[in-house]
Amino acid sequence: MDNKKNENFSEWYTEILQKAELADIRYNVKGFVVFRPWSVLTMERMYDIYEKELQNKGHKPAWFPILIPESNFNLEASHVEGFKPEVFWVTEHGNGEKLEEKLALRPTSETAMYKMYSLWIQGLVDLPLKIYQRGSVYRHETKATRPFIRGREFYWIEAHNCFATEKEAKAQVKEDMQTTEEVMHQEFCIPFIGFQRPEWDKFAGSVNTYAADTLMPDGKVIQQPSTHLLGQHFSKPFDVSFQDEKGEKQYVWQTCYGPAISRMYASLISVLGDDKGLRFPFDLAPIQVIIIPIYKEENKRDVLKYCNKIKKSLSNNYRLEIDDSKNTPGFKFNEWEMKGVPIRLEVGGREVENNQVTVSLRTSKEKQTIKLIKLKKFIRINGREITEQLRKEADINFTNTVHHAKTMENLKKALRKGGFVKVPFCSIKMKGKDCADHIKAETGGDIRGIRVDGKEKLVEGDVCIFCGKPAKHLVYVARQY
Amino acid sequence: MDNKKNENFSEWYTEILQKAELADIRYNVKGFVVFRPWSVLTMERMYDIYEKELQNKGHKPAWFPILIPESNFNLEASHVEGFKPEVFWVTEHGNGEKLEEKLALRPTSETAMYKMYSLWIQGLVDLPLKIYQRGSVYRHETKATRPFIRGREFYWIEAHNCFATEKEAKAQVKEDMQTTEEVMHQEFCIPFIGFQRPEWDKFAGSVNTYAADTLMPDGKVIQQPSTHLLGQHFSKPFDVSFQDEKGEKQYVWQTCYGPAISRMYASLISVLGDDKGLRFPFDLAPIQVIIIPIYKEENKRDVLKYCNKIKKSLSNNYRLEIDDSKNTPGFKFNEWEMKGVPIRLEVGGREVENNQVTVSLRTSKEKQTIKLIKLKKFIRINGREITEQLRKEADINFTNTVHHAKTMENLKKALRKGGFVKVPFCSIKMKGKDCADHIKAETGGDIRGIRVDGKEKLVEGDVCIFCGKPAKHLVYVARQY
Numbered sequence: 007m008d009n010k011k012n013e014n015f016s017e018w019y020t021e022i023l024q025k026a027e028l029a030d031i032r033y034n035v036k037g038f039v040v041f042r043p044w045s046v047l048t049m050e051r052m053y054d055i056y057e058k059e060l061q062n063k064g065h066k067p068a069w070f071p072i073l074i075p076e077s078n079f080n081l082e083a084s085h086v087e088g089f090k091p092e093v094f095w096v097t098e099h100g101n102g103e104k105l106e107e108k109l110a111l112r113p114t115s116e117t118a119m120y121k122m123y124s125l126w127i128q129g130l131v132d133l134p135l136k137i138y139q140r141g142s143v144y145r146h147e148t149k150a151t152r153p154f155i156r157g158r159e160f161y162w163i164e165a166h167n168c169f170a171t172e173k174e175a176k177a178q179v180k181e182d183m184q185t186t187e188e189v190m191h192q193e194f195c196i197p198f199i200g201f202q203r204p205e206w207d208k209f210a211g212s213v214n215t216y217a218a219d220t221l222m223p224d225g226k227v228i229q230q231p232s233t234h235l236l237g238q239h240f241s242k243p244f245d246v247s248f249q250d251e252k253g254e255k256q257y258v259w260q261t262c263y264g265p266a267i268s269r270m271y272a273s274l275i276s277v278l279g280d281d282k283g284l285r286f287p288f289d290l291a292p293i294q295v296i297i298i299p300i301y302k303e304e305n306k307r308d309v310l311k312y313c314n315k316i317k318k319s320l321s322n323n324y325r326l327e328i329d330d331s332k333n334t335p336g337f338k339f340n341e342w343e344m345k346g347v348p349i350r351l352e353v354g355g356r357e358v359e360n361n362q363v364t365v366s367l368r369t370s371k372e373k374q375t376i377k378l379i380k381l382k383k384f385i386r387i388n389g390r391e392i393t394e395q396l397r398k399e400a401d402i403n404f405t406n407t408v409h410h411a412k413t414m415e416n417l418k419k420a421l422r423k424g425g426f427v428k429v430p431f432c433s434i435k436m437k438g439k440d441c442a443d444h445i446k447a448e449t450g451g452d453i454r455g456i457r458v459d460g461k462e463k464l465v466e467g468d469v470c471i472f473c474g475k476p477a478k479h480l481v482y483v484a485r486q487y
Numbered sequence: 488m489d490n491k492k493n494e495n496f497s498e499w500y501t502e503i504l505q506k507a508e509l510a511d512i513r514y515n516v517k518g519f520v521v522f523r524p525w526s527v528l529t530m531e532r533m534y535d536i537y538e539k540e541l542q543n544k545g546h547k548p549a550w551f552p553i554l555i556p557e558s559n560f561n562l563e564a565s566h567v568e569g570f571k572p573e574v575f576w577v578t579e580h581g582n583g584e585k586l587e588e589k590l591a592l593r594p595t596s597e598t599a600m601y602k603m604y605s606l607w608i609q610g611l612v613d614l615p616l617k618i619y620q621r622g623s624v625y626r627h628e629t630k631a632t633r634p635f636i637r638g639r640e641f642y643w644i645e646a647h648n649c650f651a652t653e654k655e656a657k658a659q660v661k662e663d664m665q666t667t668e669e670v671m672h673q674e675f676c677i678p679f680i681g682f683q684r685p686e687w688d689k690f691a692g693s694v695n696t697y698a699a700d701t702l703m704p705d706g707k708v709i710q711q712p713s714t715h716l717l718g719q720h721f722s723k724p725f726d727v728s729f730q731d732e733k734g735e736k737q738y739v740w741q742t743c744y745g746p747a748i749s750r751m752y753a754s755l756i757s758v759l760g761d762d763k764g765l766r767f768p769f770d771l772a773p774i775q776v777i778i779i780p781i782y783k784e785e786n787k788r789d790v791l792k793y794c795n796k797i798k799k800s801l802s803n804n805y806r807l808e809i810d811d812s813k814n815t816p817g818f819k820f821n822e823w824e825m826k827g828v829p830i831r832l833e834v835g836g837r838e839v840e841n842n843q844v845t846v847s848l849r850t851s852k853e854k855q856t857i858k859l860i861k862l863k864k865f866i867r868i869n870g871r872e873i874t875e876q877l878r879k880e881a882d883i884n885f886t887n888t889v890h891h892a893k894t895m896e897n898l899k900k901a902l903r904k905g906g907f908v909k910v911p912f913c914s915i916k917m918k919g920k921d922c923a924d925h926i927k928a929e930t931g932g933d934i935r936g937i938r939v940d941g942k943e944k945l946v947e948g949d950v951c952i953f954c955g956k957p958a959k960h961l962v963y964v965a966r967q968y
Contacts, residue, residue: 032606033599035554035590040603043547043618050548066524067531071640072553072592072623073516073575094554095579096592099627100572109516111553111577111592118514122521125513137524142553146580159552 007344010281015224019152022275026284026345029153037151037158044345045154045271047292049161052194052267052274053140055289056163059189063181065136065165070118072141073109078117081243088210089113092145094158111144116211116236116262119166120244127258129249130170135258136178138165140267154272155228155487162266168246168258175235175259179216182233182263183458186218190230190265195287195397196220196273197404198230199426201455201482204434204442209262213237219454219484221407222276225424227454227484230273231265277400284346285368287396288389295326295385296347300335300354312358316351316378324385343368348392349385369395408482414471417483418449426484427451428462430477432470441472451483488825491762496705500633503756507765507826510634518632518639525826526635526752528773530642533675533748533755534621536770537644540670544662546617546646551599553622554590559598562724569691570594573626575639592625597692597717597743600647601725608739610730611651616739617659619646621748635753636709636968643747649727649739656716656740660697663714663744664939667699671711671746676768676878677701677754678885679711680907682936682963685915685923690743694718700935700965702888703757706905708935708965711751717741758881765827766849768877769870776807776866777828779819781835793839797832797859805866824849829873830866850876889963895929895952898964902932907965909943911958913951922953932964 007025009018023029028045041049057067073096080086094111098104112118119137127135140163151157165182169175183200190196198218208215209232217232241247241257250256278285288294297316301309313328320326329338335352342350352364352373361378369392376384407425411417420427432438434456442453456479468477488506490499504510509526522530538548554577561567575592579585593599600618608616621644632638646663650656664681671677679699689696690713698713722728722738731737759766769775778797782790794809801807810819816833823831833845833854842859850873857865888906892898901908913919915937923934937960949958 030603030606033552033603034556034559035552038552038554040552041550043549046548046550049550067527068524069522069527069530069623069642071514071516071519071521072625073519073640075515078515091581093580094577094590095583096575097578098576098589099574102576108579109575122511122514125511142550144553159554161550 007281007283011223011276011279015222015276018223018279019276022279022283022344023153028275031153037147039151039153039157041153041161041268044292048274048286048290049267049271051290052270053163055193056189056265056267057138057140059185060138060163060165063136063185064134065138065167068137068139069141070115070122070139072112074112074115074118076108076110078121079110081117082211082240085116085211085240089145092147094144094146113143113145114264115139115143115164116166116240117244120240120246120260123166123168123246123258124244127168127246127248130251133168133170133248133258134174134178135168136165137167138163138263152272154268154275157268160266161268162264165263167261167263168241169260170248170250170256170258172237172259175237175261178261179214179233179235182231182261183216183218185263186231186233186265190218190270192397193287193289194270194274195393195400196230196270196277197397197401199482200458202434202458203232203455204438204453204481205436206439206442207453207455209234211236211239213239216458217455219426219482220273220277221404221425221484222273222487225407225485226487227426227452228269228273228487230270231263233263234261236260236262277403278396279346282340283344285396286346286348287393288348289393291346291348292325293327293342293345293347294324294389295320295349295351296338296342297326297328297351297353298335298338298342299328299330300352302355305355305358308358309353309355313353316353316363316381320382320385323382339366349388367392411483412468412471414445414448417445417451417471421449421451421483421485424485426454426482428480429471429483430464430468431479431481432473432475433478434481441470444472445483449483450485452486454482454484454486456481488762488764492704492757492760496703496757499704499760499762500757503760503764503825504634509756512634518628520632520634520638520640522634522642522749525773529755529767529771530748530752532771533751534644536674537670537746537748538619538621540666541619541644541646544617544666545615546619546648549618549620550622551596551603551620553593555593555596555599557589557591559602560591562598563692563721566597566692566721570626573628575625575627594624594626595745596620596624596645597647597721598725601721601727601741604647604649604727604739605725608649608727608729611732614649614651614729614739615655616649617646618648619644619744635749635756638749641747642749643745646744648742648744649722650741651729651731651737651739653718653740656718656742659742660695660714660716663712663742664697664699666744667712667714667746671699671751673878674768674770675751675755676874676881677711677751677758678878678882680963681939683915683939684713684936685919685934685962686917687920687923688934688936690715692717692720694720697939698936700907700963701754701758702885702906702965703754703968706888706966707968708907708933709750709754709968711754712744712746714744715742717743758884759877760827763821764825766877767827767829768874769829770874772827772829773806774808774823774826774828775805775870776801776830776832777819777823778807778809778832778834779816779823780809780811781816781833783836786836786839789839790834790836794834797834797844797862801863801866804863820847830869848873893949893952895926898926898932898952899930902930902964902966905966907935907963908932909961910952910964911945911949912960912962913954913956914959915962922951925953926964930964931966933967935963935965935967937962
């Protein structure tokens with residue numbers, strides 16, 4: 007790599023996209039990119055893990071149409087206000103024939119799904135309803151797009167749930183944050199803080215938004231999965247209702263949850279990568295073990311035979327390949343390090359003779375010699391440890407980026423260092439928006455909200471960092487993507 | 488089920504869609520349906536199996552944008568002629584702002600992908616290139632739509648390949664047909680015949696189209712995965728080229744292959760279902776084993792505890808559930824038979840006492856008593872056998888539906904029985920189209936093409952069933968979906 011991640015992150019990011027062939031920005035529609043195999047193999051695995059966890063928690067998959075009639079879209083007032091400016095519209099077919107009604111290329115699927123929920127839900131027996139879909143959504147973003155970070159097409163999962171009671175809906179929102187922890191943090195090794203967003207930054211149509219914020223190496227925050235308490239904002243206009251025990255009509259309580267796989271991939275490579283290139287949790291690497299044969303003409307056959315024997319013995323359990331291309335071993339070492347393969351096996355004449363392999367881990371500088379008979383166990387144990395190590399490193403870096411400030415001057419200074427700054431603040435209801443706007447204008451920082459884990463309390467007498475009125479919350483401020 | 492599959496298939500199909508909650512046609516965009524969890528769980532599994540096989544054969548996954556600029560689309564003349572009438576166009580965004588260029592919602596992705604291939608392929612080292620994507624495509628069909636069978640949105644895989652030589656491209660087409668055999672026939676239990684399509688029925692832009700035709704229970708044929716030899720028809724206008732060993736510019740030879748998962752699902756449920764409802768190959772069932780507890784108040788706790796013990800011991804290897812709803816056991820038996828669960832376990836007081844379960848297979852009428860200790864092995868063996876049995880049944884039914892005719896009169900009669908009719912025919916080049924049109928007008932039958940396995944030969948002196956000129960081929964005729 008020509009660039010250093012912590013010195014010039016933006017260039018590092020551009021370089022890794024190209025060198026590891028993750029995405030190609032040359033597709034000729036603005037804001038749309040092509041995701042290439044080396045990223046898609048990992049993102050497909052991320053989908054698998056996420057979907058499995060959702061299914062474990064009682065969500066079921068469905069596929070809803072990608073096109074939404076304008077009339078559906080207009081049903082919930084603040085939703086349409088928030089999303090309409092970003093919609094791509096299908097208006098014609100064939101040789102220019104107009105459609106009867108404009109169709110939105112879905113920017114999110116509430117208004118596609120809830121019309122059907124209204125048909126499917128009649129009584130208590132139909133509740134709770136927990137359905138998700140994997141798919142892509144479309145938003146005509148005006149902000150600059152960047153592969154994986156922000157684009158006009160992105161790949162996500164959206165889970166949309168209905169409950170008989172508000173209490174269950176609130177419990178679902180907690181469960182969703184827990185899922186983010188279990189999957190994004192534990193499996194993908196991306197640390198985050200969960201926030202309740204201020205009123206002015208919530209999802210269009212929601213009662214409250216809860217979101218996971220993580221940090222990029224340049225100290226800017228990026229929003230990861232968010233979950234929204236929708237209350238009855240949609241169930242009333244969409245008539246999603248049921249008869250209760252007394253035979254009375256009740257509207258359901260709703261939530262939705264949106265882990266964006268392509269965006270989590272941006273965090274994955276940025277948080278875990280280093281100055282040699284990509285690093286992956288063992289389970290997410292497109293290739294987990296790369297075998298590099300090193301031979302001369304006279305022992306070529308023996309070395310390759312031995313490599314194939316290793317491959318065969320491991321390929322039921324791991325994704326592994328032999329790199330028998332014409333490049334030099336040194337070139338191959340760099341190449342596969344850059345691509346983030348967690349375990350490299352070198353096999354030469356000496357390895358064949360002694361029934362062993364020379365092993366290098368992507369996360370360590372040392373080489374080790376392992377007897378072939380112990381290789382399977384070695385990979386099993388070290389695979390786990392690689393993931394643990396990456397998560398621990400990421401956690402430590404993340405913890406060190408939370409600062410404090412009680413004055414605007416200190417806030418400005420702290421924000422320059424990057425990361426989060428905790429400040430006392432007047433209100434996360436709409437009446438606090440004025441202070442938030444001033445803070446944004448003066449410091450470039452956004453109010454990300456209050457921690458959902460309630461770990462911190464204000465000190466008696468704290469006042470809002472901007473207006474000086476008594477503080478109601480300790481909020482986190484950060485510059486955002 | 489109220490309808491019998493072989494007596495009134497169309498009603499049977501409508502009934503199973505509703506009763507098993509496979510799809511909902513009430514979505515308010517014409518030709519678009521909602522695919523519900525019970526079908527999606529199986530289709531996701533079908534995707535997994537198909538993608539795994541493609542990856543085994545060296546294809547790599549990518550994600551290309553869903554929107555294609557009109558200018559890309561127009562590059563290959565016969566492609567645009569074939570597909571443009573069916574395109575949905577995105578023309579606006581936000582509050583009615585016009586886009587600079589109209590964007591096609593992809594009906595197929597040649598014109599999205601090959602522009603990028605042109606950038607990616609420079610030399611022999613970049614070949615072969617074998618990339619696929621899973622996704623949905625959009626066609627403004629004028630034919631009547633039917634869930635899974637034909638719709639304006641369908642779910643498929645498209646694999647697009649580039650080679651240095653025509654020979655390799657032709658070998659790929661054979662490999663694709665082999666993949667159809669290995670996956671669709673062997674794993675999904677759907678028998679088919681592979682045809683080379685006549686000139687007038689090939690894919691728009693191809694040199695030749697090879698397609699798998701299977702039959703629905705009403706005797707009409709449905710096209711399943713097709714693979715196309717594209718030659719250099721696209722590589723020239725899209726400039727997908729490489730420098731050969733001599734440093735000269737050569738255009739690549741291309742193929743593409745399109746297994747449509749949602750359409751294969753139509754065949755799966757239609758071919759394998761019976762008058763009780765769905766039947767699945769063991770590996771494709773959303774739930775593989777259903778446990779029905781049967782208890783009175785006094786032994787409820789013991790029975791449920793025993794059920795949970797069984798579930799726990801099997802849930803690492805199988806998808807299984809306990810149905811502890813309030814319905815009667817008889818209702819549950821019918822319900823899960825209709826939904827196609829391959830293995831049912833009944834657990835009552837007697838089973839608990841004797842450490843056993845009572846087992847019923849969806850494919851057999853008898854019940855058996857199995858000791859708990861032998862259950863895992865029983866399921867493993869019978870799971871395999873259920874799949875074998877379904878495939879054998881389907882094969883036998885399929886074989887019996889190929890007839891012969893040498894006169895138009897006999898062709899008409901034979902087509903009334905349903906299935907394929909083999910007839911001698913003048914030409915599958917464009918000069919045969921006139922005869923094909925007449926046959927279609929008089930009998931309703933389409934020329935499906937000549938068998939790719941070359942199993943059959945004309946008899947000396949055979950003449951075209953319509954024009955009476957010397958026959959060049961034995962072609963298959965069938966009424967189609």
